[in-house]
Amino acid sequence: xxxxxxxxxxxxxxxxxxxxxxxxxxxxxxxxxxxxxxxxxxxxxxxxxxxxxxxxxxxxxxxxxxxxxxxxxxxxxxxxxxxxxxxxxxxxxxxxxxxxxxxxxxxxxxxxxxxxxxxxxxxxxxxxxxxxxxxxxxxxxxxxxxxxxxxxxxxxxxxxxxxxxxxxxxxxxxxxxxxxxxxxxxxxxxxxxxxxxxxxxxxxxxxxxxxxxxxxxxxxxxxxxxxxxxxxxxxxxxxxxxxxxxxxxxxxxxxxxxxxxxxxxxxxxxxxxxxxxxxxxxxxxxxxxxxxxxxxxxxxxxxxxxxxxxxxxxxxxxxxxxxxxxxxxxxxxxxxxxxxxxxxxxxxxxxxxxxxxxxxxxxxxxxxxxxxxxxxxxxxxxxxxxxxxxxxxxxxxxxxxxxxxxxxxxxxxxxxxxxxxxxxxxxxxxxxxxxxxxxxxxxxxxxxxxxxxxxxxxxxxxxxxxxxxxxxxxxxxxxxxxxxxxxxxxxxxxxxxxxxxxxxxx
Numbered sequence: 001x002x003x004x005x006x007x008x009x010x011x012x013x014x015x016x017x018x019x020x021x022x023x024x025x026x027x028x029x030x031x032x033x034x035x036x037x038x039x040x041x042x043x044x045x046x047x048x049x050x051x052x053x054x055x056x057x058x059x060x061x062x063x064x065x066x067x068x069x070x071x072x073x074x075x076x077x078x079x080x081x082x083x084x085x086x087x088x089x090x091x092x093x094x095x096x097x098x099x100x101x102x103x104x105x106x107x108x109x110x111x112x113x114x115x116x117x118x119x120x121x122x123x124x125x126x127x128x129x130x131x132x133x134x135x136x137x138x139x140x141x142x143x144x145x146x147x148x149x150x151x152x153x154x155x156x157x158x159x160x161x162x163x164x165x166x167x168x169x170x171x172x173x174x175x176x177x178x179x180x181x182x183x184x185x186x187x188x189x190x191x192x193x194x195x196x197x198x199x200x201x202x203x204x205x206x207x208x209x210x211x212x213x214x215x216x217x218x219x220x221x222x223x224x225x226x227x228x229x230x231x232x233x234x235x236x237x238x239x240x241x242x243x244x245x246x247x248x249x250x251x252x253x254x255x256x257x258x259x260x261x262x263x264x265x266x267x268x269x270x271x272x273x274x275x276x277x278x279x280x281x282x283x284x285x286x287x288x289x290x291x292x293x294x295x296x297x298x299x300x301x302x303x304x305x306x307x308x309x310x311x312x313x314x315x316x317x318x319x320x321x322x323x324x325x326x327x328x329x330x331x332x333x334x335x336x337x338x339x340x341x342x343x344x345x346x347x348x349x350x351x352x353x354x355x356x357x358x359x360x361x362x363x364x365x366x367x368x369x370x371x372x373x374x375x376x377x378x379x380x381x382x383x384x385x386x387x388x389x390x391x392x393x394x395x396x397x398x399x400x401x402x403x404x405x406x407x408x409x410x411x412x413x414x415x416x417x418x419x420x421x422x423x424x425x426x427x428x429x430x431x432x433x434x435x436x437x438x439x440x441x442x443x444x445x446x447x448x449x450x451x452x453x454x455x456x457x458x459x460x461x462x463x464x465x466x467x468x469x470x471x472x473x474x475x476x477x478x479x480x481x482x483x484x485x486x487x488x489x490x491x492x493x494x495x496x497x498x499x500x501x502x503x504x505x506x
Contacts, residue, residue: 009254012098014081016253021085021098023048024055029062031103032278034118036165037130038065038073038105044086044236044261046128046189051099052283060125061278062103064118068131068165074105076257085247085258089369095263096250108168112161119172125275126185127172129199130232131165133190133383134435136202140386141459143198145205156209166206173203174214177221183274185226191303193295193387196229196270203227226274231294233266233302235364237372262370264360268294286351293349300342302361304388305334308405309365310377311412314428316487321377322368329491334365336495337405345392375431381413382436382460390465397468404478404494407471411478411490414455418444423483436460448483452476 010016019025033050035042042065050061067074077084082102088095108115118124129135139146145166146152154160155167162168169186176182186203188195203225207218237260247258267285281287288294306321312333313324324330338358348354389406396403416429418440434440436458443454452475456466465471481490 009248009252012080012083012085012247012251012253012255014083017083017098017100018251018253021096021251023051023097023099024101026054026058028100028103029054029058030060030123031062031064031118031121032060032123032276033063033126033128034066034115034124035063035128035130036066036068036108036168037132037135038067038077039130040239040259040261041232041234041236042128042130042189043084043099044259045232045234045265045267046130047099047101048086048097048265049267049280049283049285050278051101053278053280053285054101054283056282057279059276059278060123061101063101064104064106064124065102066115066118067105067107068135069107069109071107071110073257074107077102077105080255080257085251085255087243087246087250087258087260088263089243089246089260090263090367091369094246094250094369096247098251109161109163112168115168116162116172116175119168120175120179122180122182124184126187126273126277127169128187128189129165129169130189132380133192133387134380135165135190136192136198137164137166138198138202140383141462145202145209147209152206156206166202170203170206170210170218173221173225174218177218181221181224183224183226185228185273185275185277187228187230187269189230189232191299191384191387193299194229194292195295196227196291200225200227224274226272228270228272229291229295230270231266231268231291231298233298234264235262235367235370235372236260237370238376260370262364262367264364266298288349293347294352296346297348297352297357299388300346300392301338301358303384304342304392304409305338305361306365306377307381307384307388308337308409308412309334310374311381311409311416311429312487312491314374314378314416314432315412315425315482317426317428318374319428320368321372321374322366322370324374325362325365327487329488333405333408333491333494337409341396341403341406342392345395373428375428378413378416378429379433380435381417381432382434382440385410385413386461390462393471394464394468397471402470402474402497404474404497407474408478408490408494410456410461410475411452411482414440414444414452414475414479415482417441418451418455420444420448420451420479420483448480449473449476452479
């Protein structure tokens, strides 16, 4: 095998891309979609589905990608004629493809006017978002727009470039309303329950907080804006040198912006678009009148279980999800939280074979070739868990059942991001990012019971769950076991109390 060296290998460009790697061979279409959040997930999911749709049916659906602040990806794409490789890896082998659907790459912090002009352009028909849950700047305790957020306050005042996603969206809509009033679709692709409805509500709350003259101008135009919900599902880890090497080996050219991904990909979309859309159904997407069951299937069975695996794995010293799920105790905990606590709360869509879906989850988590890191999956838990844990936990509690493994999930989260005094959670937990870390960390100096009560009392998982004294107490017990005896003992402790128990009244 020939070894490709960086200084001897040509860069990936339109001229050097192997034709066989392209997902479609049509001429690059004009921009019809502006995507906010030019990270790995968008480039391995929506862009791939769009390329597959364009391979089947032409249309004006080129994608202008917009990064928020970091210019790394945008600049790399510009130097590569907006091309990059998607490296699909599994134990069975590696496949490398090039989507070739992007028409531009901007950085909102660097080129705000160009981004706003793109949002306002009459040729732009869809704006899609992958900005992560906390990119929506809502208060996790109430779900409402966080009017105390510095960026939100600045964007409401105006006079400078928008710094938040909602600020960009609303100021872009404002330019559209003034220029031509053409309809447009705003579609969230982030892990939020009813993400379309959440996005619409937050946009309307932002508009309602504007000065009266701007509010009067914008509110009527919102009738021309559609906010479909969607569920996106693909495991996409961070890019490493190993994936760069794999892209170079398969393509014969050097790619500075490859994206790794698992072979599996799913996209369920509510078919309510204001100004047309690509033939995404021909690119593998599923259109439905009700995305809700698909969202819950992913948010709870996949994402909720994934979080438990990540926290217990990190606390066990596991760098990756495959390492973690290979540990018998962690696999047992994952099986129990999925089957006994999440599954009863999820209405399974009629076209989904649940047993096959669950079997696929374990195959995906065990994908050692992908090596999804516990640090990445466990980050931003305060926002993620608020979407996954409270509703099913409260459902079980209301029925007189203690959800021990949901409590273990919360205990694992707290031990990772706000470890009690004297407890070292390990390097993978310490590397997790979380917007609540600074607020929770000072509470960890208290006794375990007081710490957990105070932590949940911040509203990190909502007021209703925090009001269940029995649940708070169970989390505290499991935090104690994790700290004193480790992960395996905590899993045994959770499993030893699986029979329904009386629940303390609130």
